[in-house]
Amino acid sequence: MASSQALNFFVSRNSPFLNTSKPSLASNFGFILKPLLSTSPLILKCSLSSPNLDPLTIPNNGQFSVVSKNGPASDTSAIEVDSVTEAELKENGFRSTRRTKLVCTIGPATCSSEQLEALAVGGMNVARINMCHGTREWHKGVIERVRELNEEKGFAVAIMMDTEGSEIHMGDLGGTSSAKAEDGEVWTFTVRGFNSSCPERTISVNYDGFAEDVKVGDELLVDGGMVRFEVIETIGPDVKCKCTDPGLLLPRANLTFWRDGKLVRERNAMLPTISSKDWLDIDFGIAEGVDFIAVSFVKSAEVINHLKSYIKARARDSDIAVIAKIESIDSLKNLEEIILASDGIMVARGDLGAQIPLEQVPSAQQRIVQLCRQLNTPVIVASQLLESMIEYPTPTRAEVADVSEAVRQRSDALMLSGESAMGQYPEKALTVLRSVSLRIERWWREQKPQEGLDLPNIASSFTDTISEEICNSAAKMANNLGVDAIFVYTKTGHMASLVSRCRPDCPIFAFTSTISVRRRLNLQWGLIPFRLSFSDDMENNLNKTFGLLKARGMIKSGDLVIAVSDMLQSVQVMNVP
Ligand SMILES: Nc1ncnc2c1ncn2[C@@H]1O[C@H](COP(=O)(O)OP(=O)(O)OP(=O)(O)O)[C@@H](O)[C@H]1O
Ligand SMILES: CC(=O)C(=O)O
Ligand SMILES: [K+]
Numbered sequence: 097m098a099s100s101q102a103l104n105f106f107v108s109r110n111s112p113f114l115n116t117s118k119p120s121l122a123s124n125f126g127f128i129l130k131p132l133l134s135t136s137p138l139i140l141k142c143s144l145s146s147p148n149l150d151p152l153t154i155p156n157n158g159q160f161s162v163v164s165k166n167g168p169a170s171d172t173s174a175i176e177v178d179s180v181t182e183a184e185l186k187e188n189g190f191r192s193t194r195r196t197k198l199v200c201t202i203g204p205a206t207c208s209s210e211q212l213e214a215l216a217v218g219g220m221n222v223a224r225i226n227m228c229h230g231t232r233e234w235h236k237g238v239i240e241r242v243r244e245l246n247e248e249k250g251f252a253v254a255i256m257m258d259t260e261g262s263e264i265h266m267g268d269l270g271g272t273s274s275a276k277a278e279d280g281e282v283w284t285f286t287v288r289g290f291n292s293s294c295p296e297r298t299i300s301v302n303y304d305g306f307a308e309d310v311k312v313g314d315e316l317l318v319d320g321g322m323v324r325f326e327v328i329e330t331i332g333p334d335v336k337c338k339c340t341d342p343g344l345l346l347p348r349a350n351l352t353f354w355r356d357g358k359l360v361r362e363r364n365a366m367l368p369t370i371s372s373k374d375w376l377d378i379d380f381g382i383a384e385g386v387d388f389i390a391v392s393f394v395k396s397a398e399v400i401n402h403l404k405s406y407i408k409a410r411a412r413d414s415d416i417a418v419i420a421k422i423e424s425i426d427s428l429k430n431l432e433e434i435i436l437a438s439d440g441i442m443v444a445r446g447d448l449g450a451q452i453p454l455e456q457v458p459s460a461q462q463r464i465v466q467l468c469r470q471l472n473t474p475v476i477v478a479s480q481l482l483e484s485m486i487e488y489p490t491p492t493r494a495e496v497a498d499v500s501e502a503v504r505q506r507s508d509a510l511m512l513s514g515e516s517a518m519g520q521y522p523e524k525a526l527t528v529l530r531s532v533s534l535r536i537e538r539w540w541r542e543q544k545p546q547e548g549l550d551l552p553n554i555a556s557s558f559t560d561t562i563s564e565e566i567c568n569s570a571a572k573m574a575n576n577l578g579v580d581a582i583f584v585y586t587k588t589g590h591m592a593s594l595v596s597r598c599r600p601d602c603p604i605f606a607f608t609s610t611i612s613v614r615r616r617l618n619l620q621w622g623l624i625p626f627r628l629s630f631s632d633d634m635e636n637n638l639n640k641t642f643g644l645l646k647a648r649g650m651i652k653s654g655d656l657v658i659a660v661s662d663m664l665q666s667v668q669v670m671n672v673p
């Protein structure tokens with residue numbers, strides 16, 4: 097038996113261990129006990145500690161009995177699905193499952209196992225770590241805890257690593273969590289490095305050319321205008337600025353400077369999208385096996401292609417998806433090529449709002465979300481969705497309207513930033529995203545507003561065209577027939593994304609045999625990803641799936657299902673036997 101191989105054993109239902117989640121039973125045999133749900137059989141996994149142990153030599157000490165090795169076809173653990181979705185399906189049925197996916201930025205407010213578990217139970221599909229903040233060790237800890245929870249509790253939370261990028265930002269305020277800038281105060285922004293803490297009203301800037309690029313009279317915007325200064329004097333490495341719009345300065349806040357009402361792009365426009373620190377972070381992400389890498393301040397498709405070939409060369413087996421963050425003027429100019437090159441897009445409204453006038457952000461969002469859907473690239477709407485919930489337990493009406501709008505635009509995912517990273521009410525904020533998503537999705541199904549969005553043909557080969565037509569037809573049939581679910585069997589995830597793109601009324605059960613594809617599908621609208629090994633024989637696959645899902649109580653006889661697969665180009669409509 098190979099050392100990394102996991103073998104599944106099924107023990108009889110009267111096992112006294114059904115209610116334990118501790119790996120107590122067989123630790124001396126190198127096996128881990130993992131009850132999936134109280135109604136599921138137990139799985140014993142062979143661990144690395146005794147790789148050569150013959151599984152059948154486990155003594156049957158009367159406390160449990162080994163029923164089979166590797167499980168017969170009807171073993172319900174031969175299918176893996178996120179335990180939170182499973183519970184939701186069982187409790188409320190198909191129609192009630194949430195279609196919009198939720199991403200939470202993890203920070204000091206949410207990094208413990210308990211806090212991460214609460215977010216997973218609350219519907220977090222993807223945990224985002226932002227390499228702008230914290231150390232690699234800190235991020236590694238978060239990744240480990242998420243993986244542990246997935247393993248122990250049956251969650252399927254994916255990990256997204258977000259790069260820092262080489263834009264201009266402030267230093268970390270000498271360890272303090274924030275500093276208040278008052279109207280009329282003079283602050284010094286400097287490129288000097290400080291070993292100990294900065295002098296009072298002094299802010300260090302990470303970009304060496306800063307003091308040379310700014311001019312007296314320029315406007316300096318912190319975090320896209322949360323605080324504003326006017327440059328009054330430059331003296332060598334120091335730039336003296338008068339505060340014109342007071343506010344709170346946060347560590348490592350982004351800085352932009354404006355001249356005559358326009359964003360100034362001097363030599364800073366030449367900074368590489370991926371800095372040398374970012375490459376080290378990316379190496380870290382590859383080593384840790386993150387599921388997504390989000391690239392900050394993307395300017396063109398080139399950097400995305402470069403990163404994708406880098407990942408391919410470094411991690412041949414891994415399948416890390418690359419997300420381009422749209423947060424600069426250049427990225428808006430090259431939007432289509434960037435969307436085509438990327439595995440996902442993030443509308444990073446925080447920095448975007450510092451680069452284009454604020455009143456242009458909503459139309460940019462609408463355009464990006466639509467184009468992504470047309471080109472079949474998942475899209476996340478991010479930043480300030482529930483900003484006031486950093487401090488208060490209820491959102492403003494305007495924030496609820498903003499979340500609703502993103503759901504109504506049918507974006508794939510919504511993201512929390514400060515609300516979950518350092519806010520006082522991370523779980524409440526997630527609950528608001530969840531309940532608003534559910535409500536607006538239901539409204540959509542009931543009202544069926546005219547969508548007015550063409551889905552152009554995007555296939556690049558005739559075979560792809562067939563897949564696309566099959567998915568379009570399956571989605572249409574699903575709506576017209578009012579089916580309970582669409583089943584899609586997909587090796588690479590592509591076929592599942594084509595069904596998701598149609599935004600059908602029913603949930604989409606996506607069956608795939610690889611863990612990485614399953615986790616990637618976590619970000620896409622309406623998909624419930626399952627891991628299942630399947631063959632080229634659809635008849636067999638369907639019977640197996642029906643058996644497994646029925647045994648888990650996730651479907652019942654009589655449910656109407658449409659099945660499509662990328663091995664066999666067909667659409668099947670059937671009642672679950
Ligand atoms: N790992 C962390 N450690 C400490 N604070 C964090 C961490 N991650 C996020 N935060 C806090 O949460 C806030 C919001 O997080 P967010 O990821 O949106 O960062 P950001 O600084 O606005 O940068 P970006 O433009 O990359 O999103 C940050 O400003 C920071 O104060
Ligand atoms: C998320 C992010 O990077 C932004 O909104 O700027
Ligand atoms: K970032």
Ligand SMILES: [Mg+2]
Pocket residue numbers: 392423444446447
């Ligand atoms: Mg940003």
